Amino acid sequence: MAAPVSVPISHKARHADDKPQLADEGRVAQILSLNKTSLIADWLARVKQTPELSHLHLRDDERIGHLSKLVDDIVVRLAKPNLPTQDSDAPASPAAVEHGRLRRTQGYSSAMLIHESRILQVTIFGTLHKNVSQLDFSALLPDVMTIADEVDSQLTQTMESFTNAPLKSAKTHLVKAKG
Numbered sequence: 355m356a357a358p359v360s361v362p363i364s365h366k367a368r369h370a371d372d373k374p375q376l377a378d379e380g381r382v383a384q385i386l387s388l389n390k391t392s393l394i395a396d397w398l399a400r401v402k403q404t405p406e407l408s409h410l411h412l413r414d415d416e417r418i419g420h421l422s423k424l425v426d427d428i429v430v431r432l433a434k435p436n437l438p439t440q441d442s443d444a445p446a447s448p449a450a451v452e453h454g455r456l457r458r459t460q461g462y463s464s465a466m467l468i469h470e471s472r473i474l475q476v477t478i479f480g481t482l483h484k485n486v487s488q489l490d491f492s493a494l495l496p497d498v499m500t501i502a503d504e505v506d507s508q509l510t511q512t513m514e515s516f517t518n519a520p521l522k523s524a525k526t527h528l529v530k531a532k533g
Contacts, residue, residue, distance in 0.1 A: 382497035383432035385485045386425060386478065394421050397477040406469050410461055420456065423449035424474070424508055431504045432497055444507030453508075454515030467516060471509040475502065 386393065398418050401407045427447050457467055478501055482489065 381432070381490060381493060382482060382501070383429045385482060385488060386432070387429050389481050389485065390422065390425050393425065393477055393481045394418055396480065397421060397474060400473050400477060401470065404469065404473065407466055407473075412460060416460065420449055420453040421474075423447075424453070427508065428478070428501060428504045432500055434500075444504050447508050447511050450508040450511035451515040454512035454517075457512070458516050462516070464513060464516065467512055468509065471505060471512070475505050478505075 398414060401417060424447070427445075427449060431444065454467070457470075462470075479498075482494075482498075
């Protein structure tokens, strides 16, 4: 029996009131969803090999706790049909905000957060490269633009909460300054 042929949704006849079909295997969102566990594992491996990030002694769950939700946010954003505009239309990400607060208490610097975000983008694009035979190239460039915009938006929100979060040892610094 021959395997069924999967036709990307962009090549199917659609009406305005049709809902996207889950069998659309060529969409980046689905590839990221199906490969989320390996994407996170790849990201963690890259982080552990990066001296700028690995010098902090954190458990794996402390490093990746935020990542599943951030990837979910990217997938949700990819499901929207709009291209990013000049002013990002990225929704607020509570996970990104919490990530900034957490990283501040873990001793991260702002440069470390930026490096971590860059590794996320490289890992996402690496996941897409590993699944290149499944990609719908007619949707690839808009999806890549959306990923870049969403990751940048998440980084912005992370940095804002990071810089506005109280220092881990602010009280200690105040006591030392007075004494």
